[in-house]
Amino acid sequence: MNAMLEKITNIKLFGHHRLTGYTLGRLGWSIVRGVIIIGICFLILYPTMVKFLVSVMSEQDLYDISVKYIAKNPTLDNYKTVITAMKYPEAFWNTLKLSLFTSIMQLVSCTIIGYGFARFKFKGRGLLFALVIITLIVPPQTIMIPLYLHFKDFDILGIFKLILGKPLKLLGGYAPFVLMSATGMGLKNGLYIYIIRQFFRGMPKELEEAAYVDGAGLFRTFYKIMLPSAVPAMLTVFLFSFVWQWTDSFYSSLFLSGGLRVLSNALSGVSHAIALHLTNLRGSATTVYLSPVLSSMYINTASLLVILPLLLVYLVAQRYFVESIERTGIVG
Amino acid sequence: MAAKRKKRRMGxxxxKAMMGYVFVLPxxxxxxxxFLFPMIQSFIFSLNVIEVVEGGYTLRPNGINxxxxALLQYVSxxxxxxxxxxxxxxxxAAMATQVLLVVIFSFFAANLLNQKFRGRSVARAIFFLPVILMxxxxxAVDSGDLLQSSMGLTQTDAQEGSFQAVALARVxxxxxxxxxFVDFIVSAVNRIYEIVSASGVQILVFLAGLQSISPSLFEASNIEGATGWENFWKITFPMVxxxxxxxxxxxxxxxxxxxNSVVMTIIRDEAFRNAKYGLSSAMAWIYFVAIMLVVAIITGIISRLVFYQE
Structure with a gap:
């Protein structure tokens, strides 16, 4: 009896002991994990925090050694200066319109193209898809000069010259972006085509076949059956294309310099613009000299203003975005 | 009857093949x-001297000069x-280290983010933030920015960052x-910010892959008594x-x-700053061929090591 009791308590003790060890191990790991995750999150957010802290500093604070992070004389003057010098409202609207246009067009074209690659067998499909990947690999610098010349005097087989007497001048406006987006040739569109194709490839064939049997045509099947379930993948593509178009400086500076005012170009030239703005403001005869620190402060303020709208969009979209990854089947 | 059905099926x-072309037509x-037309044009440019004249440009043959x-004489x-x-x-060379670090980090991060813990969706949202922020x-604006670097994290931080790394290297x-190996670790620590910020898309891809692994595989192996460690190397790793x-x-x-890379900047500057369109095109083609070779070699090596289910 006694022995049996001892046995039972022993088992219990043993069990209890094991449980504690296990729990301790798990607790240890969750602490380590927490530290790692918080550390990385801090690392990611830090530069943006720095931007914000710098953007509210006054000129005195910059030269004050006792000020490292928190401004002693916080001010919003930097924002005022940067917004006027960048012509922020105008650039903002243009960028918004451009990014929306292009990302919607890219979404439509890449979805259609991706579906074509995923669901139809036709001659040359493998080769064409290899070319999709090649468009990603080729550095855009290789085709930048021909593209520039192409849009400078745009013509298709001399048709416009015949009708209008001269080729079209398309630089400086939306046209190059619209044309390239509509044909799946915009910024990183190869990647989007790839994502959409992978998604559709992962969908069961029976779904389509059932729709055909029920008498739906190919197009009807596409937009009634296939599209609604592709929303997560499409959302990912849309978010990528909107954000990358917003901050794109390559195509913007190639096609728009001297034309349409967009944020990315305005940001690239912001210190010059501010120097000119301050010169006009003070009415001085020579261009105002911005010290490197001061110019850096303005640049940080300006870049914060450029990403601020994106951060807001992300704040709203991230829930769907993060959730949708599980269903995107990017990798299917 | 059978022949008739077969004929209709062929139809x-x-x-469907026709429709395939319609969908891919854009x-x-x-x-x-x-793409192809500009590529050919750029190749032609690289073989000619281009002079911009009123209302267009002229080409003067220049062979492979x-x-x-670019290959022999050019100095930057x-x-x-x-x-x-x-x-x-x-x-x-820089790319090789960068790629190794980014892939290892993003795989690690995806595994972390795949576990269940409180605040996971916030952590995920922040981990993908570099897709926007960087x-x-x-x-382009941030790299080498004076105040950003004086406050700490970017690679240009000459004082504090490298100081810590020296201590680490000594240990x-x-x-x-x-x-x-020590050099590699030290460079990884020095570039941690750069690596984290270049990993957004990769974490996303790995995470999506981790979630597409069927849970029944883990259930089966748990019943067989496999540990978490074994599960990781025998299931998770091969599957992703x-x-x-x-x-x-x-x-x-x-x-x-x-x-923003050095080579890309040179190619752009030769064209738009120095108006040497031909030279710029030749350089772009050389670089393109180099990238193709690298991608082909890497694909060749890795695809031998990869596990495919089918």
Missing amino acids: LEEK FIIGLLTF YYKT TANEGKSFMTLIGEGL SGVII LLSTRLDTR SPLILVNTVYTVIDTLTNS
Whole structure:
């Protein structure tokens, strides 16, 4: 009896002991994990925090050694200066319109193209898809000069010259972006085509076949059956294309310099613009000299203003975005 | 009867093939007008001297002279007089470390984010934030920014960052590890911010892959008494290994075709600052061929090691 009791308590003790060890191990790991995750999150957010802290500093604070992070004389003057010098409202609207246009067009074209690659067998499909990947690999610098010349005097087989007497001048406006987006040739569109194709490839064939049997045509099947379930993948593509178009400086500076005012170009030239703005403001005869620190402060303020709208969009979209990854089947 | 049915089936197949072309048609048009045609044109430019004249440009044949110049004579005054080929080589070497670190980090991060813990969705949202924060013009403006670097994290931080790394290197070297390994670790620590911010898309891809693994595999192996460690190496790793290839290739391309890279800057400046369109085109073609070779070699090596289910 006694022995049996001892046995039972022993088992219990043993069990209890094991449980504690296990729990301790798990607790240890969750602490380590927490530290790692918080550390990385801090690392990611830090530069943006720095931007914000710098953007509210006054000129005195910059030269004050006792000020490292928190401004002693916080001010919003930097924002005022940067917004006027960048012509922020105008650039903002243009960028918004451009990014929306292009990302919607890219979404439509890449979805259609991706579906074509995923669901139809036709001659040359493998080769064409290899070319999709090649468009990603080729550095855009290789085709930048021909593209520039192409849009400078745009013509298709001399048709416009015949009708209008001269080729079209398309630089400086939306046209190059619209044309390239509509044909799946915009910024990183190869990647989007790839994502959409992978998604559709992962969908069961029976779904389509059932729709055909029920008498739906190919197009009807596409937009009634296939599209609604592709929303997560499409959302990912849309978010990528909107954000990358917003901050794109390559195509913007190639096609728009001297034309349409967009944020990315305005940001690239912001210190010059501010120097000119301050010169006009003070009415001085020579261009105002911005010290490197001061110019850096303005640049940080300006870049914060450029990403601020994106951060807001992300704040709203991230829930769907993060959730949708599980269903995107990017990798299917 | 059977023959009749077969004929009708063929009809649908043919129709579907036709429709395939219809769906892909926008891409074919874009490919021809905005890609292949410009590619050919750029190749022609690289073989000619281009002079901009009123209302257009003229071409004067130049043979392969621009290629010779780029390969043998060109020195970049902006980069301590290094030759073009040296700069490509340096770019490739830097890329190799970067890619290794990014792929390892993003795999690690995806595994972390795949576990269940409180605040996971917030952590995920922040981990993907670099997709926004570190893109295009922002990365160009931030890199080398004076205040950003004086406050700590970017690589240009000459004082504090490298100081810590020196201490770390001393500790690691005292353990008699291989020097190359120590160098690698130290460079990883120095570049942690750069790596984290270049990993957004890769984490996304790995995470999606981790979630597509069927839970029944883990259930079965748990019943067989496998530990978490065994599960990781015998199930998780092989199942996502194809994505290692995808992510490696993506990172290689992303690093090499980044418009802020030294080689890309030279190519752009030769064209738009110095108006040497032919030379710029020749350089772009050389670089393109180099990238193709690198991607082909890496794909060849990794795809041998990858596990495919079918």
